Amino acid sequence: MAVAEETQEKAEIVQQADGPPAQKPWIPTVIAQDLHIVYRVYGGAKGKGSATAALNRIVRRKPGGGVREVHAVKGVSFTAYRGQAIGLIGSNGSGKSTLLRAIAGLLPAESGHVYTNGQPSLLGVNAAMMNDLTGERNVVLGGLAMGLSREEVAERYQSIVDFSGINEKGDFITLPMRTYSSGMAARLRFSIAAAKNHDVLMIDEALATGDKKFQRRSEKRVRQLREEAGTVFLVSHNNKSIRDTCERTLWLEKGELVHDGPTEEVLKEYEKFTGK
Amino acid sequence: MTETTQGGAVGVKPPPSPDDSLSPADLAAKYGLTVSGARPSLPQYVKQLWGRRHFILAFSRAKLTAQYSQAKLGQLWQVVTPLLNAAVYYFIFGVIMEGRKGIPGGQGNYIPFLVTGVFVFTFTQTSVLNGVRAISGNLGLVRALHFPRASLPISISLQQLQQLLFSMIVLVAILIGFGNYPSLSWLLILPALACQFLFNTGLALIMARLGSKTPDLAQLMPFITRTWLYASGVMFFLPYQLSKIRAEPWLGDLLQANPAAVYMDLIRFAVIDSYPASSLPPHVWALALGWGLLMGIGGFVFFWKSEERYGRG
Numbered sequence: 178m179a180v181a182e183e184t185q186e187k188a189e190i191v192q193q194a195d196g197p198p199a200q201k202p203w204i205p206t207v208i209a210q211d212l213h214i215v216y217r218v219y220g221g222a223k224g225k226g227s228a229t230a231a232l233n234r235i236v237r238r239k240p241g242g243g244v245r246e247v248h249a250v251k252g253v254s255f256t257a258y259r260g261q262a263i264g265l266i267g268s269n270g271s272g273k274s275t276l277l278r279a280i281a282g283l284l285p286a287e288s289g290h291v292y293t294n295g296q297p298s299l300l301g302v303n304a305a306m307m308n309d310l311t312g313e314r315n316v317v318l319g320g321l322a323m324g325l326s327r328e329e330v331a332e333r334y335q336s337i338v339d340f341s342g343i344n345e346k347g348d349f350i351t352l353p354m355r356t357y358s359s360g361m362a363a364r365l366r367f368s369i370a371a372a373k374n375h376d377v378l379m380i381d382e383a384l385a386t387g388d389k390k391f392q393r394r395s396e397k398r399v400r401q402l403r404e405e406a407g408t409v410f411l412v413s414h415n416n417k418s419i420r421d422t423c424e425r426t427l428w429l430e431k432g433e434l435v436h437d438g439p440t441e442e443v444l445k446e447y448e449k450f451t452g453k
Numbered sequence: 454m455t456e457t458t459q460g461g462a463v464g465v466k467p468p469p470s471p472d473d474s475l476s477p478a479d480l481a482a483k484y485g486l487t488v489s490g491a492r493p494s495l496p497q498y499v500k501q502l503w504g505r506r507h508f509i510l511a512f513s514r515a516k517l518t519a520q521y522s523q524a525k526l527g528q529l530w531q532v533v534t535p536l537l538n539a540a541v542y543y544f545i546f547g548v549i550m551e552g553r554k555g556i557p558g559g560q561g562n563y564i565p566f567l568v569t570g571v572f573v574f575t576f577t578q579t580s581v582l583n584g585v586r587a588i589s590g591n592l593g594l595v596r597a598l599h600f601p602r603a604s605l606p607i608s609i610s611l612q613q614l615q616q617l618l619f620s621m622i623v624l625v626a627i628l629i630g631f632g633n634y635p636s637l638s639w640l641l642i643l644p645a646l647a648c649q650f651l652f653n654t655g656l657a658l659i660m661a662r663l664g665s666k667t668p669d670l671a672q673l674m675p676f677i678t679r680t681w682l683y684a685s686g687v688m689f690f691l692p693y694q695l696s697k698i699r700a701e702p703w704l705g706d707l708l709q710a711n712p713a714a715v716y717m718d719l720i721r722f723a724v725i726d727s728y729p730a731s732s733l734p735p736h737v738w739a740l741a742l743g744w745g746l747l748m749g750i751g752g753f754v755f756f757w758k759s760e761e762r763y764g765r766g
Binding site (some may be wrong): 203204205206207208210219254256258261278279280281282283284285290291292293294296297298299307309310314317318319321322323324326327353424425437438439 | 465467468470472477478480481484485486487488489490491504505507508511512515516518519522523594595596597598599600668761762764
């Protein structure tokens with residue numbers, strides 16, 4: 178207990194020196210230990226795709242008949258602490274989104290462990306909604322699925338719609354989502370997911386969505402969420418938004434953790450690597 | 454201290470502390486962290502599921518309306534589809550193959566007999582067929598949001614129940630048209646449907662787990678449910694047809710004890726006036742409840758056992 182108090186004092190000193198954000202003692206919120214994630218993909222097998230070839234594979238009991246394994250995350254370990262905002266960078270297909278899904282408990286680990294404080298929430302632009310349903314229905318369903326009560330959904334409905342800006346150009350919220358442009362759909366999804374406060378929040382490229390006005394609005398909301406949430410993870414290809422939001426950055430390449438450190442340091446190396 | 458101030462407002466690594474010597478698992482235990490996405494205990498799972506009851510209900514309604522939202526006739530298809538099915542079966546089995554013979558209460562009962570059978574069987578059939586895709590067809594949702602996965606198969610069977618209630622409107626019209634007026638015995642529909650709903654939900658849960666592992670089932674299941682359809686006496690009276698081919702009596706008992714046949718017979722008995730109790734298999738209510746409980750509870754536990762693994766792949 179004495180140790181905890183001591184660290185708290187230290188943290189308070191930091192806060193006084195540097196101002197906000199408010200710092201609490203070093204309490205881990207996410208611990209990843211030698212995490213491996215493997216995807217099994219059907220229909221991705223090499224070789225001929227004909228029926229006879231498939232039969233041949235089954236008869237010969239060749240391993241992985243029709244299944245291919247993709248080792249997306251290879252032995253990643255780190256500890257995240259309360260109050261941190263952590264950026265995740267790396268080229269396309271380096272396993273960033275997969276790592277976030279695993280932290281959220283949405284993808285089972287092949288080996289290794291992820292320990293988290295409470296239920297982490299993944300806030301992605303790719304969160305599937307039902308395209309045949311109206312935006313209105315999607316807002317309600319999304320809210321209920323996240324675990325909001327009916328009253329809470331009704332209460333927040335208007336602010337979700339206003340935040341998304343869907344109705345700025347007319348009454349689009351009552352149209353099926355399949356009629357939305359991709360930007361509109363992504364904005365609505367982000368707005369739904371951001372309507373709830375989270376212990377551990379992970380944001381997958383959400384800030385790149387939508388027009389400038391919406392980007393500013395969503396960045397503001399992310400800062401707000403960060404103050405309420407314990408820990409924020411942010412995946413982005415926009416180095417500027419990582420710099421603005423995160424003080425710590427993890428760099429993933431080919432599923433491996435290349436670098437974990439202060440944002441400036443990691444970004445410098447990363448920019449060298451990408452040849453910027 | 455130097456490290457904490459280096460990286461901006463907040464540090465990246467904590468200052469040295471006794472925690473450093475702890476293994477990740479011990480560190481997690483010390484601060485009360487839990488394994489992400491671990492399977493909850495069965496009572497906890499039931500509690501979580503109860504917490505999402507509004508989601509389950511809203512999801513089933515949304516799916517129901519989404520089903521025909523691209524069609525011009527829209528929701529009218531909910532009633533037209535089973536009617537067209539019944540019309541096809543009437544033409545083939547009633548007219549061409551003379552399935553009308555041997556129907557309890559005479560040939561005049563054939564259309565109510567057939568339509569009731571088709572509607573009730575469709576309830577189970579679509580629960581199975583859609584259950585297979587409950588997880589694999591909603592992977593986006595499963596991978597994006599956290600909720601007890603059993604919500605999906607349960608809301609699918611709930612969706613089919615609502616669909617059946619729509620069909621019931623047509624059924625009532627047909628029944629009245631053939632001189633079967635609402636009576637007290639119609640109330641028997643309620644317990645029969647409740648048992649069938651329990652049975653269907655359990656089956657949808659089982660199919661959802663199997664279908665999430667083996668997507669091939671979606672291709673295979675239509676054939677299995679069609680075989681089941683013919684073996685359950687949807688468009689003919691089973692005991693009569695079996696006696697015609699002089700089948701062993703145990704075969705008839707077995708086919709009549711199969712859950713689809715049990716639920717169909719019960720509802721026919723409830724709504725068709727001249728359908729005698731003697732044409733029901735023995736211990737019919739015990740069978741109806743037994744099948745419902747067995748599948749409902751068994752399917753739920755079977756689905757829960759794999760809860761943390763849905764969404765892989």
